Amino acid sequence: MLDIKFEKTKNPKPIPDENNPLAFGTIFTDHMFIMDYETKKGWHNARVTEYAPLTLDPSAMVFHYGQEMFEGLKAYKAEDGKILLFRPDKNIERANNTNKRICIPQIPKEDFLQAIKAVVAADKGWIPTKPGTSLYIRPFVIATDPYLGVRPSDTYKFIIILSPVGPYYPEGLNPVKIWIEDEYVRAVKGGIGEAKTGGNYVASLASQVKAHDAGYSQVLWLDGVERKYIEEVGAMNIFFKIDGTVVTPMLNGSILPGVTRDSCIALCKNWGLPVEERKISIDEIYEAAQKGTLEEVWGTGTAAVISPVGQLRWKDHIMQINDGGIGELSQKLYDTVTGIQLGKIKDSLNWIEEVE
Template identity: 80%
Template sequence: MLNIRYEKTATPKELPAKNDPLKFGTIFTDHMFVMDYETVKGWHDARIIPYQPISLDPSAMVFHYGQEMFEGLKAYKTEDGRVLLFRPNKNIERANNTNRRICIPEIPEEDFLQAIKEVVKTDEAWIPTKPGTSLYIRPFIIATDPFLGVRPSDTYKFIIILSPVGAYYPEGLDPVKIWIEDEYVRAVKGGIGEAKTGANYVASLKSQVKAHEEGYSQVLWLDGVNRKYIEEVGAMNIFFKIDGKIVTPVLNGSILPGVTRDSVICLCKEWGLPVEERKIDIAEIKKAYEDGTLEEVFGSGTAAVISPVGQLRWEDTIMQVRDGGIGEYSQKLYDTITGIQLGKEKDILGWTVEV
């Protein structure tokens, strides 16, 4: 168990107003968790301190070689006042998988979970309670050695910051338009596509800008070798309902193993829906659209939970899904998962952890 020291802020910030829209990633709470690593000491000096800037040497290795990882999960306030985390152990497992891939020392699962719980408890007053809102939790690790040279760092900082966020869809589920990228590549098997690290996201920016200019909100990536197999959207995994079956790309080493993705698969199987994890050729999706068997398309991720897709564009083909509306299972999955997160639905799969 971590021995955490506490330094409470002497100047608490004003909490957001009840009707504040809470734009994602723009407001931060009073405190943050910090823990250091040195090769000789291991992880040590766990502390909760006032939210503040980080002071690093200009030669800190994170700036030059990109050795860093991050995670994202949420805390929810139930109607009876409990605070719940949704499957935090899956995020911790993924974080340590990322750590192993990019040579960052792992953090024991129980220590990681304790750190999350304690910082959330400290700033519990910041958890919003309006429908659809939550407290976003961002754990991350950065390499801090002041050294110019390509090798793993000997020192690191593990930090957790918190941000109250509004409903992803303030007016209810809103289908998105997705651009299928056929020029640039984000990741390949054997690379770092399955790790949650900043390099994966910066690689997607060029296509994201191009998609926005064309009026599309997200980019769907194809595989980097054959340039025809569907992988994932920039900030979420992707699902298709084709002729009664739920189909999603199989995890292949270049796709992020999403926690919400896993939850969707588990729920669909629980409901008796056939689920296939396999290679999906973009030509198959076009054919399903043309013959009328493409029944639903939706994304899954921490921020939006479920994001219905109303339109796909591949090359010169524009595929309108369900006339741009919301599918039956997109809505059912969204309602079920958010219901479990908020303590309104029975958690038969044991996914929530009370803080």
């Protein structure tokens, strides 16, 4: 168990008015969690301290070789005042899988969860309660060795920051438009596509700009080898309902294993729906759209939860989904996941962790 020191701020910031829209990831709470790592000491010096700029050497390895990982999860305030986390064990598992892939020391899962709970409890007054809002939790690790040379760092900082947020997409639960990328690629099997690290996201920026300029919210990636198989959206995993069957790309080493993805698969199976995790080509999607069997498309992710897709663009082909409206299953998944997260629906799958 961590011995966490608490250094509360002497200059608390004003908590934003919930009646004003909360833009995602723009406001940060009073405190943050920090823990240091040195090869001979391991993880040590855990503390909750004032949210403030970091001081790093210009030669810190994170700036030059990109050795860093990050995660994202949320805290919710239930109607009875309890503070709830949704499946934090899965985020911690994924974080340590990322750490393993990019040679960052593992963080004991009990310490990771204790750190999350400690900083959330310190800033629990920042958790918004208006529908569609939550407290976003961003844990991350950066390599801090002042060294120019390609090797794993010997020192790191593990940091957790918090941000009260509204919907990730300005559209909210209204269907978004997705651009299918056929020029650039995001990742390939054997690379770092299944890791949650910044390199995957910077690789997506050129396509993201192209999509936004054309009026689309996000990019849907095809595989990096044959350029034909669906992978994931820039900030979400992707699902299709084709002729009554729920289909999502199987995890293949280049797709991020999303926590909300896993939750939606479990819920659909519990409801008796046929679910297939497999390779699915863009040609199959286009053919289903042409035949009228492409019934729904939606993305899943911590930030957006469920994001229905109203339109797909592939080359010069425009595929309109469900007349541009939200589908019945997409709505049910959103209502169920958010209902569990907020404590309004019974947690029969033991997904909720309470912050004391």
